[in-house]
Amino acid sequence: MDVIITYLPSLAVSAANTLLLFLACAGVGAVLGLVVAIMRTARLTILREISRLFIFVIQGTPALLLLFIVHYGIATLGIRLPPALSATVALSLYAAGFLGEIWRGAIEAVPRTQWEAARSLGFARTQALLLLIAPQAIWIALPATVGFLVSLMKVTSLAAIIGVVELTKSGMVIANLSFEPMIVYGLIAATYFAMCWPMSVLSRHLEKGQHATR
């Protein structure tokens, strides 16, 4: 127990770092992912193909390798990013690839007849997407989006390997100092769980709320 008490302040700081890293990647990834999803459903073939290729590459690459490419690969070009920035860039791209594909699926799951109704009312395509299709697609996408975000939270632990001092990295340090890997890693795992669980609960809650209005 002494271990926990001694190192609790530094664990708290690193938990906050993990949360920040997650929020940054989820935020930037969501914006990029939205662009990817819109391009993926656009009328212009070139836009569809670019975003398809992006999704294909990101989904086919281990997140760890994306981290290495951004952090070590780009360094050879003379651009040395701080580890936290490299991690944010790499994992935001990673998130964009997955969220873009989830949201494309959700947009396409809204019946074609809804687009047609919008069109007959005079709506332009983008306006119909934002005002009429997206609000329906959000509910379709919700479970898969939350599922991905929960996994993204855990994927941020990879940033430890390029030296970002987040939860896993400080766990490694403390476990080495204290010779109590079981307790320390157990506590770290419980902290990840505590950060992921509310997302799942919120998602279930929102889904139930939605069903009540249907």
Added chain:
Amino acid sequence: MPLVSVRHLSKSYGSSLVLDSLSLDIEKSSVVAVLGRSGSGKSTLLRCVGGLEVFQSGQVSCDTQELKAHQAADKSYFRNIGVVFQHFNLFPHLTALSNVTIALRKVQKLSKQVVDERGRRALETVGLWDKAHAYPARLSGGQQQRVAIARALALEPKILLLDEVTSALDPELVEEVIGVLRSLAERGHTMLLVTHDIRFAQTVADQIVFMHQGKIHEQGPAREIIRQPRTDELAQFLGIKQN
């Protein structure tokens, strides 16, 4: 000058010709019902007039707007037209009133006062003002279809296009929709409706067009044409044995 004029309209899907150089005029304040078996091209005709399909040759004009072959309809074309679909196609995340007013607000960008007034009037016309704040899923099929009619009416279109609007409804709900359409006809709304329900066509329309194999096979005043079909195909469709 007819309000809607279809000239030598041809449309095919791949190698199958669905509309074969079809011409049709619709006068202002008339109600035209298009009858025909499935595959006769009647729904495609309505969708071409509604600007929802691109066609290969001919032209369609509605009031001052014109659609040519290979041309996609734009916002100004849809301005004249209200479409009601078989499966209502209401927006499930919006209340009945929002469904009716969203295009007025976001496309036509009318003032709040005009939007409120038109939304209310449209829902009152179909007898659903008391359901203004209900979501589509809480309404019966007949009520949903009436909201869809109100949504089209609120645009104040020159013509209402009704595509099999009673076919997805339970039999006991068809009557309320027919009632609404009949009152619209009495108020002088121009309508083009596609159906395979003869009784529906007969109660609402004053002109009937019978389509067969992508062409107009027979047309005339509703009463005459149903009582005395001139062609075997229409007689068969009506279920009349000819001797």
